[in-house]
Amino acid sequence: MLPNVSEYYKPATMQEALRLLRRRGVPTVPLAGGTHLLTRRDPGVQALVDLSGLGLNYIRQGADNLEIGAMTTLQSLATSPVLTDVAGGLLATAAHCTATRTIRNMATIGGSVVSSGPATDIVVALLVLDASIRTATGKRFRLHDYLQNGRLQRQRHVFVEVQVPLTTVTWRSAFCRVARLPSDEAIVNVAVALRYENGLCQDVHLAAGGVGTVPVRLPVAEGLLLGTPLTQADIERAISLQQNTVEPLSDIHGSAEYRRAMLAVLLRRAVQQCVDGRQG
Numbered sequence: 071m072l073p074n075v076s077e078y079y080k081p082a083t084m085q086e087a088l089r090l091l092r093r094r095g096v097p098t099v100p101l102a103g104g105t106h107l108l109t110r111r112d113p114g115v116q117a118l119v120d121l122s123g124l125g126l127n128y129i130r131q132g133a134d135n136l137e138i139g140a141m142t143t144l145q146s147l148a149t150s151p152v153l154t155d156v157a158g159g160l161l162a163t164a165a166h167c168t169a170t171r172t173i174r175n176m177a178t179i180g181g182s183v184v185s186s187g188p189a190t191d192i193v194v195a196l197l198v199l200d201a202s203i204r205t206a207t208g209k210r211f212r213l214h215d216y217l218q219n220g221r222l223q224r225q226r227h228v229f230v231e232v233q234v235p236l237t238t239v240t241w242r243s244a245f246c247r248v249a250r251l252p253s254d255e256a257i258v259n260v261a262v263a264l265r266y267e268n269g270l271c272q273d274v275h276l277a278a279g280g281v282g283t284v285p286v287r288l289p290v291a292e293g294l295l296l297g298t299p300l301t302q303a304d305i306e307r308a309i310s311l312q313q314n315t316v317e318p319l320s321d322i323h324g325s326a327e328y329r330r331a332m333l334a335v336l337l338r339r340a341v342q343q344c345v346d347g348r349q350g
């Protein structure tokens with residue numbers, strides 16, 4: 071719990087939320103599902119602004135993007151009929167793999183992005199769909215850039231929406247993870263989204279968690295798979311060269327060597343799943 075919180079607000083407009091969050095002298099943070107925030111025990115936080123009254127819980131199709139409100143829970147993503155057809159259900163699968171239903175009922179997509187750990191499942195999936203995040207003041211960042219840019223993170227934007235370009239929603243996909251127990255946080259996880267036409271891999275996005283401080287794209291393997299027929303040899307070459315470029319940390323959940331080995335296992339499995347389901 072947060073030991074020094076003495077103020078709680080649930081504004082009905084974003085204007086009011088921003089006013090509260092920008093006050094000087096009272097350290098104030100947004101509250102989404104609270105599953106990360108309330109376990110941090112941060113003594114510096116004095117006030118909470120609950121975002122649940124702002125109408126940010128939705129999943130809808132816009133002109134160019136699939137639009138997901140920042141307060142949409144992971145359980146809503148896991149069961150959404152809209153997401154069943156998005157990249158073969160990738161977002162629904164990644165959401166379903168996260169924690170337990172009790173946690174998924176509270177945890178939101180916005181909170182997951184802002185508090186992303188090394189292997190946050192939904193963030194790994196969003197990376198391969200080339201998602202962007204939109205702020206309350208109308209700014210838009212590619213999720214990949216946000217995760218890699220500490221300065222952007224320190225600016226403490228309030229996010230209102232995650233956007234997934236409609237160009238990637240028709241791609242094939244797979245999501246694989248390894249954890250001590252299925253409901254535990256992943257030690258390593260991998261997402262693949264690719265487009266296979268005319269006997270060749272026309273587009274491919276790969277991402278992994280648990281091999282760095284935040285989830286990352288895997289550009290070496292992407293470059294090596296692009297334009298190939300995705301034979302076993304193509305896949306093995308891409309995996310072995312990518313494997314040597316990551317610098318995982320060792321911790322009580324797994325050594326760097328274990329994580330590197332699991333990256334290869336999961337990538338092989340995920341790409342193969344896409345290949346087995348391919349048409350064209």
Ligand SMILES: Cc1cc2nc3c(=O)[nH]c(=O)nc-3n(C[C@H](O)[C@H](O)[C@H](O)COP(=O)(O)OP(=O)(O)OC[C@H]3O[C@@H](n4cnc5c(N)ncnc54)[C@H](O)[C@@H]3O)c2cc1C
Nearest residue numbers: 102103104105106107169178180181182184190191229255
């Ligand atoms: C027991 C347990 C098991 C878990 N297992 C997994 C797992 O298997 N896989 C996995 O990926 N994750 C797992 N998690 C992590 C979980 O997914 C995150 O705690 C959750 O996604 C955070 O979302 P939230 O809505 O609860 O965020 P909150 O806790 O409300 O907020 C998190 C941070 O984001 C900020 N914030 C929230 N919303 C916004 C916004 N719209 N704009 C700007 N800032 C915002 C808050 O101020 C805070 O700093 C687990 C967590 C727990 C407690």
